[in-house]
Amino acid sequence: MIWIKMKKTYSIRSVILTLMISEVFVAIIVTGFLWYSNGKSAVDTLSRNLSAEIELRIEERIIAVLDSAKLHASNQANVFAKKLITIGSNDQKDLTLGYQKGVLDQYPQITTLFTCSPQGELFGLQRSKSGGYLELESEAGKPGLREILPDGKAIFIDDFNATERPWYKESMAKQRAGWTPVYHFPGVPQLGMTSYEVIEGQNGVELISGCDLTLGPLNQFLSELNTSEHSEIVLLDDEGALVASSALDSFTEVKATENEGVSYKRVLGVNSQAPIIRQAVDHLTRLHGGAPSRWADKGTVEMDSEDGGIYISWLTINLDEEERWVSLLAIPRSDLTMEVSQRTRYTAIAFLILILITIPLVWRTAEGITRPVMELNQGLDLISQFKITDSDMGQNFRPSRLRELNEMQSRMHSMRHALTSFEKYVPSRVVRKLVTEDKVAVPGMEEAKACIFFSDIVGFTNVAETLDPDQLVKLGGEYLEGMSQQIHQHGGILDKFIGDAIMAFWIAELDGKRVTSKACHTALLSQQSLKVLREDWLKRDLPALRARIGLHTGPVRVGNIGSSSRLNYTILGDSVNLASRLEGINKIYGTEIITSGEVQEIAGNEFHFRKLDQVAVKGRRKGGAIYELVCLSESATQHQIEIAQIHESALDEYIAGNFDVAMNTFRKLQDLDPEDKPSKLLIDRCEQLVAQPPEEWNGVISLDRNIKDNG
Known part of the structure; x- marks a missing residue:
């Protein structure tokens, strides 16, 4: 066997020190990465669970709100259908008003409860801006609406025609219960919709029972549901217009001429005051190739943005066979990862301190390993020169507490003793077819x-x-x-x-x-x-x-x-x-x-x-x-x-x-x-x-x- 002496060698101390410090660095990097990735994964899971919970709460709240209007439109229709109150009876108007007032007192989100004949004769009760109630009356076949104030005074609105209202047209066309699309209530800065029920007689529709519902409470509900400081939640209709928004911007004022005053216009999601909603709706519109009517029933996506990314979750809520809304939750990625990033920085600082503490310990450990190895090297060098007497070896060898090194020291001393003794003698398938046929x-x-x-x-x-x-x-x-x-x-x-x-x-x-x-x-x-x-x-x-x-x-x-x-x-x-x-x-x-x-x-x-x-x-x-x-x-x-x-x-x-x-x-x-x-x-x-x-x-x-x- 030919022995080759290496030209370049390294000391054990430097190798051990380098390896141990490198291992600490690698451990820190790996741990930090795992910490961050696991934290990010946990955040993703939390985001999905949280968005699912919020979407469920939104759906439950919407159904509860809409069911209240639908219920009372139906109940009022049943009152007339069962002849508890006679249709068109002037003698029983007080009884009708009493019933309607009881409903409005109990349900603040309901603004109007009314009945209307096919000829346009309307009778109902409406919540006024001042907190009282207005009696509403219109005559059959004639335009105009009479509002009777609590003090008995009457105001006549001549540009009102019951037969031109959305609920009238839809109920007469469908001749069944249903909802109108979301529309702006005239004279009131609020969006709403009408639940209607029809009573059919021998000649078709005999009476329409209607219940107006404002969507203002949904805005407040969504604003209270915000999951983080910069997140936003909205409800959209099939065309992408805002139904309700945590940013309270589902409609905007439009100033016409001085004589016409102020009107209100619904806001599209892509024009929302909240930038995160604009970006989210625009992204989903491009992703699905159109308005919410073309979106998947539900889903979650992440999009890149100038601020670092947005987590988007949406769910379709079916109101009836024809009407549906989409709830959309948008959360900035920075809101979700802020705590993880902060904890990662704290962890990095802690590991840096740990490195500074570890270096002296690693140095001491390397010293404990290299000292006996160096002593063994010196001893073997002496043995190679056949200097094996006690005076040659000296008394500086300290036994190591490391088992392997201690055994090597023991073997070296045994070898020295053996050489000392030796020195005294020598100077230094187919079966189915066959059955069928x-x-x-x-x-x-x-x-x-x-x-x-x-x-x-x-x-x-x-x-x-x-x-x-x-x-x-x-x-x-x-x-x-x-x-x-x-x-x-x-x-x-x-x-x-x-x-x-x-x-x-x-x-x-x-x-x-x-x-x-x-x-x-x-x-x-x-x-x-x-x-x-x-x-x-x-x-x-x-x-x-x-x-x-x-x-x-x-x-x-x-x-x-x-x-x-x-x-x-x-x-x-x-x-x-x-x-x-x-x-x-x-x-x-x-x-x-x-x-x-x-x-x-x-x-x-x-x-x-x-x-x-x-x-x-x-x-x-x-x-x-x-x-x-x-x-x-x-x-x-x-x-x-x-x-x-x-x-x-x-x-x-x-x-x-x-x-x-x-x-x-x-x-x-x-x-x-x-x-x-x-x-x-x-x-x-x-x-x-x-x-x-x-x-x-x-x-x-x-x-x-x-x-x-x-x-």
Whole structure:
């Protein structure tokens, strides 16, 4: 053995000191990161839970408020419907007013309770600005409204017409109970809506019972619900107009001419006084491509902003079959992470202090390790010089309290004693078909058309190395059971298990269309059953197996092959090899199911395919198109269809030799789906072909190497 002395070496003390301080720094960084990320995760969870709780409270409050108006509109209608008060009876007006006053006294959010005939004769009670009540009367067929003040004086409003009110038009048109859209109450700086109920007689609507409800209390309720200092909550209608707002800005004054006075206009969410609401509504509008009527029923998103980001949560609240609102909560990200950031800073300061305290301790620890090592080094140096007497060694060796070093010291002293002594001497499947046909199996094969199915587990070698044999057998059995069931359920013949691989086939009776369809169904359902199995495996801490599948329909030789004592019912032919190769090249394209062009040509109308490439697999000189089997045609999403169309368009340019155009088109796919491996693969290939143009080009790439799963 040749010993080489290193030119550059390091002292143990400096190495230990460097390593220990580095470990402390790394621990601090990792701990700080985990603290912050866990805190951020906790904040995200808290935000979701808090927003869900707030949305539930908002929904409950809205339903409670609206139900009160709906209830009393209905109750008043029942009073007249059951003849407790006679419709149109002047003698019973006091009884009607008494009932209406009792309702208004009990429910401050209700401003008006009234009845109206189909001819426009209105009678009701309205809460006045001064705190009392106004009697409302209008005559049938005549415009105008008489307001009778508490002192008996009357005011006549000549521009009022009951038959032009929103509640009248909707109730007469629908002839059933309902709500008007939100509108501004005339003469009052408040938004509201009307709940109406109809009493039907022999000739249609006999009476309309209405209840006006102001939405002002909802503004106050939302302002009291604010979750943080800068958060805001609003209610929006389907068109994006504010119904209620914690910023109290659901409508604005519009000054016309001096004679006309002041009118009021509803405010859109994108024009809210609260900047965070403007940004949130604008973001969701762009995200969903329109007003709240086009938004998802509920959801949460985060958006970037100049102030660091906004957490947005929204929920749809259905008032009836036609009317709905959206509650929207917007919280600045800084409000949520403020405490986490502050605690992270405090933690960093604490760790910095800890480092300053740790350095002397680390120095002392390094000293405790290096001192005996240096003494051992000195002793070994003396022994190497054969200076082994007590006078040579001296008396400065102090035993170490570290076990390993103490044992090394003991071994060195034993070696010295041995050398001292030594110095004195020397100077220094198929069975079912046979039963049905009542045949005896004999060797022989015949020509047929078949769809061949090959599948293989992704990364099975690594799985086999990490599991004990019992677990591996059980896991493999569950996988093979799930795949086999799909093959059997769709009439396939399970040929053999080749380790973790499965070979199956369907023999065509006519043109191969039905068996190809069955094989495609089997492939898709096999992947779906594997998805269910993976969820169960993960719960049991087992590897989540994935499979790749290859399908090809073509001519084969089918029958019994073997000896007189042992036969195997199987298929042979180039089609079998091609199906096996197609299964293997899934790994190249990052896909789960690859089929030949023959499969796509037969089943293209029933299933959604994506043309991947033009290849010549090993063993075949002639190339052909290969396809990814995605899903049933009826289940294909617009995104999947768009991906397939763009990919095929790019592939046409690629086959034509227009590599630059093809590459740019493939890059559009990467913009749509950055994780799409086929387009990335073809981009790389186009770049190579642009850099080194082929002398002859037919659009076919040769895959002439074995395809193995190393992962």
